[in-house]
Amino acid sequence: MDIWSCKGWLHLDSFDLPQDYFAQLPRDLRLDLNDAAFDLSSGPVINECGQELGEILLNLCRAWESADTSTSYSLLRKLPELEVSLTDSAKTALGKRLVRAGMRFQSMGQYGQGELQKIAKVMITTGRLLSSTESTEDEEQPKEETRMLKFGELQVELTSDKANIGAVIGFAFGILSWNLSQGIQNIPESSLQYANDNALLLAKSLRGALLALCYTSTILSGFTSVGLVLLGRQLQSKK
Incomplete structure (x- = not known):
């Protein structure tokens, strides 16, 4: 018996979804779907x-x-027919790709009736069956080069060097915000002279708002810098 039938290769009913299923995914999940396509x-x-x-x-x-959900399903239905013609190296290569793509589906989390998690489970399980034991162990943890930071459609690869550079930039911005807040703080309220009381109250309100903004920016920059330093160390340790 072949691996496709006896061990449940790609339970195709997991991919038999409504024709507009992929098209209806939220934008962030569509980006994850594109990542899965790239890994595959x-x-x-x-x-x-x-x-x-x-x-x-x-x-x-x-x-x-x-x-294109329907085309995806049609293409996947062709795969079991190729089993007899695949070499061991081709099966291993396919298994690695299925595991990587399956992990992308797994990272999408729960959506709808859990269809994406069913797909993830099937792809990862099948990929590990097709791959050798050694290569399977390598695939169980995401590789550093696949760590991405997303801002809408913009994707930035995360590395330890970039995290450290970001920490330096955040620290510099924090110092700038702190110095700006001190400059505003050192302006005595008694030096504020305006034509009437309303203008004076408005000036004091703006001064307070600017101080709050600068202090908030300083604090956020500090937390961001610390977080990026820790992230950089984590990424460095995974190399």
């Missing part, structure tokens, strides 16, 4: 997996990127 098809996919399987994975990547 990046690198020399045809050299590693063979021409036919490689092309299917590339087309599946395009289907996910365009949120």
Whole structure:
């Protein structure tokens, strides 16, 4: 018996979703879906997996990127037919890609009726079955180069060097905010002279608001710098 049938290769009903399912995902989950597509098809996919399987994975990547649920399901249905023609190295390469992509689905969290988590479980389980034991252990932890910080559609790769640079910038901004607050604080209220009391009250209110803003920026910059330093150490330790 082959791995696809006896061990539950890609329970295809997990991918049999409404035609607009992927298209209806929130923007942040669509970005995660794009990341899963990248993990599934990046690198020399045809050299590693063979021409036919490689092309299917590339087309599946395009289907996910365009949120085409029905095409995704149709392509996945072709995979079990290729089992007899796959070499051991191709199975291992496919397994690694399935684990990485499955982890992307896993990171999406609970959504709807848990469809994404079902997909994640199937892909990770199948990927580990296809991969060798050694390669499976390597895939159980996310690699540093896949750590991304997202601001809407903007994605920034997280590394220890970038985290440390960000900490320095945050520290410098905190010092700037503190110096600005001290400059405002050193302006005595008695020196504020305006034509009437209303203007004077407005000036005092603006002065207080600026002080609050500067102090808040200083505190936030401090916390941000400390957090980035800790993140940099964590990323460095995973190298």
